[in-house]
Amino acid sequence: MAATTGATSSAPSQSATVAAESTESIADIFASMSYGPAPEADNVVQAWLEDKKRAFGHFIDGKYHQPAGRKVYEVKNPANGKVLCTTMRGESEDVELAVKAARKAHTTWSKLAPHVRARHIYSIARHVQKHARLFSVLESMDNGKTFRETRDADIPIVVRHFYHYAGWAQLSDTEMSNWKSIGVIGGIVPWNFPLMLLTWKLAPALAMGNTVVLKPASYTSLSAILLAEVCAEAGLPPGVFNVVTGSGAFGSMLAAHPDVDKVAFTGSTLVGQKLRKLTAGTGKKISLELGGKSPFIVFDSADLDSAVEGVVNAIWFNQGQVCSAGSKLLVQETVYDKFIDKLKERLTHFRVGSSLDKTMDMGAIVDESQRASVEEFVQSARDEGAEVYQASACFPSAGCFYPPTLITKVQTVSKVVQEEIFGPVLVALPFRTAKEAVSLANNTRYGLAGSVWTENVSLALEVALLIKAGAIWVNAHNLFDAAAGFGGYKESGFGRDGGKEGLYEYAIPRWEERPRPANEDIDYSKFGATLQGRPTYADNLLPVLEGGSAAGVPAIDHTYKFYYGGAQKRPDATYVRAIKTSEGKAMAHVGEGNRKDVRNAVEVAHKAAPGWGKRAAYNRAQIMYYLAENIELRRQEFADRLSLQTGRTADSCLNEVSLSIQRLFYWAAYADKYGGTVQETTLYGATVKIHEPVGVIGILCPDEYPLLGFVSLLAPAIVRANCVVIVPSEIHPLSALDLYQVFETSDIPGGVVNILTGSKDHLAKYLVEHQDIQSVWYFGSEAGSKYVEYVSAENVKRTWVNYGLSRKWEDPEQGEGEEFLYQVTQVKNIWIPMETSLPIDNNTVGHFSCRFCFVLY
Amino acid sequence: MSERNTGVNWNESWIKDVKVNLSAVKARADTLGTRRCVKKKWQAAWLLKAAACIDLTTLAGDDTVVNVQRLCYKAKNPIRADLVEALGVKQLGITCGAVCVYPSRVGEVKQSLKECGGSAIPIASGIYEEVQQMREACGEAHMKTILATGECGTMANVYKASMVCMMAGADFIKTSTGKEGVNAILPVGLVMVRAIREYYKRTGYKVGFKPAGGIRSAKEACVWLSMMKEELGDEWLTPKLFRLGASSLLLDVERQLYHYVYGRYAATHEFAMS
Structure with a gap:
């Protein structure tokens, strides 16, 4: 049969139907050499649906749960429109029940020995493998995608994922020793790879000791339900993996449930943005894998x-x-x-x-x-x-x-x-x-x-x-x-599914508890409003601060400017704010930044970013050492300044200076030790994981530890080739500002470090609203944290906030380490197949399709 | 149908900057067999086509008239008569594509086959001029050039060798003798048929393709057929433009057809040996 070619703008011409073809004799086909139908049998799927009376409920706490009186969805095979069964439209009490089961299961599941969790996940892999054909046929019928793809891609990738993460479960104590499970994960996944994408959430979540409540897409819930059943068959304890079905609004109920500690979402950017807003200020973690135009x-x-x-x-x-x-x-x-x-x-x-x-x-479109x-x-x-x-x-x-x-x-x-x-x-x-x-x-x-x-x-x-x-x-x-x-990068989301990088999405630092802020409503339209400073004549300390001159001779006024683009810059609005000593006396003036200052600083940061990224890591480390050296030289001066601002003892302040120097050394060390790794995928070639910089990061520093807090946030960001617009402590910014002279004399290119001062929340507002900032870190109030998370949804930027909680910056466990590395990098995986020589060595493993040759049983 | 390939003047630009990415070629070759398959009567028809494209070959030192004659008779009657009858294809008169023997045995073949099928002369490939001279020497006989792709080193070389042979006037390009250590494999076949497609596009001449060696199962034969169909189109699905250099394949084809007709798996001894 000759191929039919559709002309421009025309629908494809339709070939003879299967029914017509079937009258062809063998001799006819010998001449035409057409393909006939080659259908995969669906009898086992049909029998499974019959077993369940073609009406599915949720799968909660190890068993089917079919509450009465629920509305249902009719599930159709998109390829032929035939109704397969119904699934349930869940309601809030179903979420309640499922989260409760998961919460209960978490208390034991998270405490199991890593080896025991590994055995469980391994068992899931084996059982999915044993039912691979059933899963493949079901997924094809439910979604409309070709059986060839479910057989050769979706299901083998699912199996491979469970095996891979069984390994991470086994190694979680050694490879993730500073991390622990978060708690209950609310997973929301789309209809395009129903089983595969849920597995990308489930496997790492279970490996780290979390339990999961999953809501599949309403078009395609069947493989998730079958997986829950197969997990139960495989001996997974009840409540560890629960499936609830329902609408998008039902998914939001799950995401909003106070006892869900993390939302893992794959789907459209629009829904991702909604979920980001919904969970803003709750202390929940979130990862979003969204759309693309690749x-x-x-x-x-x-x-x-x-x-x-x-x-x-x-x-x-x-x-x-x-x-x-x-x-x-x-x-x-x-x-x-x-x-x-x-x-x-x-x-x-x-x-x-x-x-x-x-x-x-190609098969059918889902709906x-x-x-x-x-x-x-x-x-x-x-x-x-x-x-x-x-x-x-x-x-x-x-x-x-x-x-x-x-x-x-x-x-x-x-x-x-x-x-x-x-x-x-x-x-x-x-x-x-x-x-x-x-x-x-x-x-x-x-x-x-x-x-x-x-x-x-x-x-x-x-x-x-x-x-x-x-x-x-x-x-x-x-x-x-x-x-x-x-x-993804940009509006394709943040967080990774797969690899070791995927584990961080389902873990929190060991020292930390999931924050549970009060999450009070805030007026988003009014947040961050500020009124610029007026003269502070009554409390002025300025004339005598740096004096040392003879009595009666005023000190030379020292007013700090901003530092961006490699030079000191006046505030756009030329307002200043007074910085006070611990006793409430004004000791210096700093600029009061506004949205135009943010705009200018972000602009120069982007100009610097490409060149900074190309600098050798060695060079970035040298700049850290130079900063450390200069602080060391002025150790006493920095300590005195800290003491005057905070009222802390001289010893305490000297200690902060020492710790800051140590931290600079720590991050200088990491300048050339976190570039990435070679991933051991099934590809014959190199799959290279690169820890790329996030881009331009807006940083709002904490008020505790004015110097150490600033250094602890600045240093990891810039050693890993990010550029920053950084706002030092609102009340004690002087120690950070004292550093700009050091930046000026260092090799650091203009635009890499940009310092603005003023109202933290005012600047946070404009930083997080800026569409060309890739991440915002906010260490301030509960309300500010909520604001940053909420507004970040607009262009899906990454955020790191403290929900009003302080951390012990002096403690290395909290003030440095992997959590910081996670925040200053984003993972890019580059897949480079290789092979040029003939004859071909058939033992080399190439692309995923049909190269997954697992031996069953 | 276009006429026979007369070759074209040497044109270096046709083989300059040839890019073939082996990993990607393998990825495509891997899915040829998973993206297409034929079942039931389509499978039967395709297997008959495979039989019609088989070149039964013996190139052994101990060949005598006895085994050559046996091969010839098998080539004329590749499928058991009852199967041909049951499949309703008697009128097609399906025979194998050809019998390939050493030149010294050609006389015996001629004697065995009333009409001579063995008009193709395989030539081990060389450079353009050499192949061109051979083409002249072949006269009316069709010329198959064997690339010994196992020795080509890279896929780009396989492509270039294919193109050089076609430019020099080859009627068929063939992967290998079938008697070497390296057999016909799909990735190599894919590169060769892509070269054929390019040559056809440039000249309008359709050059035939023959994979040889290692193709033993009926299923593999169908994958090779579908590669021809997908990459070159239905016109290449005839013995004029496609041959399978595979002797043991015929037995498996016959067995599969037996299963199609009778629904039972046959024993080897139920088929006439070749």
């Missing part, structure tokens, strides 16, 4: 034929309903036409059809509403005059399907180029140089993934580093493995 960059030095197949994996894997889908194709202009021709040719033998049919490249949304995007491109190419060798006449789509003649201003379509739709843009390719790749609010196609290794690595995203594949796309974390 670039697929083809250079003229690439193997174009292989890159065409790469595109197939990138955008037509799982109907393009993949957060890391390579949906933005960037092709060097010298090979653009050739590549687009090849891609179009490839689509003529692309097969779309029944999810259980083993001859299909009609999703299909309509995809179509709306494509129509918008047509309306703009873009060229829409849709073709496939076969396309079903019924069911919820959408053809593979290639859109050309579009530019960066188009909606289809900017937004995540979450369907099988690819947009293609040409580029001229590598620099332009990187700019186009980063011209998005997302930063989840990307791929680079070239045989030039130097080019591949540099582009991989320059793309701001959490996973970069070289000459491949959509490779996943438990040993490498997956997660």
Whole structure:
């Protein structure tokens, strides 16, 4: 059968239906060489559904829980519209019950010996493996994705994840010795990889000793329920893993439950933002794995034929309903036409059809509403005059399907180029140089993934580093493995699923208890309002402070300015605030920063960031030592100043200065010892984890320990190549300001360290509202912490807040260590397959598909 | 149908800057067999096609008229008559693609087969001029060039060797003799058919492809067929443009067809040996 080619802007022509084909004789087929249907049997799934009377409840505390009187969802197979069963629409008391069970189970589960937890997780892996076929068929029927993918990707990755994290459970005492479980995890996962993404939450959560209440997507709850049943079969104690089903609002109830200690979410950026706001100020941890618009960059030095197949994996894997889908194709202009021709040719033998049919490249879209949304995007491109190419060798006449789509003649201003379509739709843009390719790749609010196609290794690595995203594949796309974390930059979220980096999302430092702030309502519109200072003539100490001159001769006035862009700068509004001694006498004036000062400081910080990142780690360490050396030289002066501000004893203040010097040495040491590791994934090649800087960090320092607190936050940020806009203690800022003279004389490039003073909350407001700050750290009040977390949702920036609690900065356990390293870095994993020589060694393990050859039993 | 490949003038630019990424090629080759499969009567039809594309080969030092003759008769009647009858394909007159023997045995083959199928002459590949001279020497006979891909070192070399042979006028390019240590493998086949596709695009000549060695199961044969279908299109699914150099494969094909017809697994001895 000749491939049918859809012309521009036309729907794909439909091939003969299966029923018509079945009248063909063998002789006819010998001539046509067509593919017939090759369906995977669904009888075991049907029997399982029958066992449950096709009506599912929640799975709580080790058993099905089916409260009466609940509304239900009708679950349909998207490929044929047939109703499979119903699932329950949970209500608040169901959340209550599940969280209670999880809370109870946590008391014992978290205290089990690591080896015992490892055995449990290992047992889950084995049991999922034993039921792999059932899971694969069920997932395909529930979601509409092809059985080939559930069999070769989803389920093997699930199994691999449980094995990998069984290992982390075993090693949790040694490898995570400074960390402990958080408590009850509320997991909320989407419908595109229902079982796989829940496993990415469940496995590390269990490994660290947490218990889980999971809410799957309402379209696709069945594999989660089956997993809960299989976990019970595998001997997992009741309450450790609970599944509750329901609507999005029901998910919010789970996230908001006071006894849920952490929310782990994968899904849309919009919902992620809602959850961030919902949990703001509660003391809960949160990790968000959100949307993407990931670039697929083809250079003229690439193997174009292989890159065409790469595109197939990138955008037509799982109907393009993949957060890391390579949906933005960037092709060097010298090979653009050739590549687009090849891609179009490839689509003529692309097969779309029944999810259980083993001859299909692509299955059904999860739901009609999703299909309509995809179509709306494509129509918008047509309306703009873009060229829409849709073709496939076969396309079903019924069911919820959408053809593979290639859109050309579009530019960066188009909606289809900017937004995540979450369907099988690819947009293609040409580029001229590598620099332009990187700019186009980063011209998005997302930063989840990307791929680079070239045989030039130097080019591949540099582009991989320059793309701001959490996973970069070289000459491949959509490779996943438990040993490498997956997660985003920018509005693609924060936190990682997978690898050791994934464990930190389910752990808190051993010394810490989950904060439970009062979480009082605040008026977001009024927060951070400030009134600038007026003269303080009554309490003035200024004339005599630094005197030493003869009586009656005033000291020379010393008014501190801001320090940003490598120079001292006056406040925009030229207001000052008086800084007082412990006795309430004004001892100096500092600038009162406002939003324009924040704007200026952030601007220079971004200018400095690329160059600072390229500086050798050795050089960054040297600058730390230089700071330490200068504080050492002025030890007494710093101590006196601290004492005057805080009223603490001379000894205590000298100790703070000593500790600050020690801390600088500590972070200087880490300048060249936390670059990353090679991950042991299933890829034959190198999967390199890089601890990249977060970017520009806004830091609001605590009032306790004016010098040590400042140094403890500043040093880790800048040694790991971030640039900072840092606000020292609001009441005792002078010790930090005294350092700007040291910065000025050091090698530190202007713009790396930027110091503003004034009202903490006022500056916090403008820092967290700034769209081009990547993380905000706030050490202040409960209300301020809540504000920062709430407002950060706007562009999904990372935050680190103290909920009004102080920490012992002098104690190394609390004032330095892994928690700080976690906050100053973000993980990028670069996947670099290798292999050039023939004959091929068949023992090398390549890509995930069909290379997961687990031996059963 | 386009005419036979006459070759083209030497053009270095066609083999300059060839980029082949082995890992990515392997990734694609790995999924060829998982993205497509054929079942039931489609499988039967595809297996018959495989049989029609098989070159039965014997290139052994102890070949005599006895085994060569046996091979010829098997090539003419590759599938048991009752199976052919039951499958309803008698009218297709399916035979194997060819019988390949040493030149000294060609006479015996001619005697055994009333109509001569063995008009293809395999040539071990060399550089352009050499192949071109051989092409001239072949005259009307079709020329297959064997790339000995196991010795090529890299996939880029496999691609270049394929392109050079086609430029010099090869009618078929073949992975290997089938008697070497390194057998036909899908990644190599994929690179070769991509070269064929590129050559076709540039010249309009359709060049045939023959993987040889190591293809033993009916299932593998279907994967090779589907690779041809996917990468080159249906026109290549004929013995004119696709041959399988695999002698033991025929037995498995016959057994699978037996199972299709009778629903039982056959014993080896139930099929005429070749």
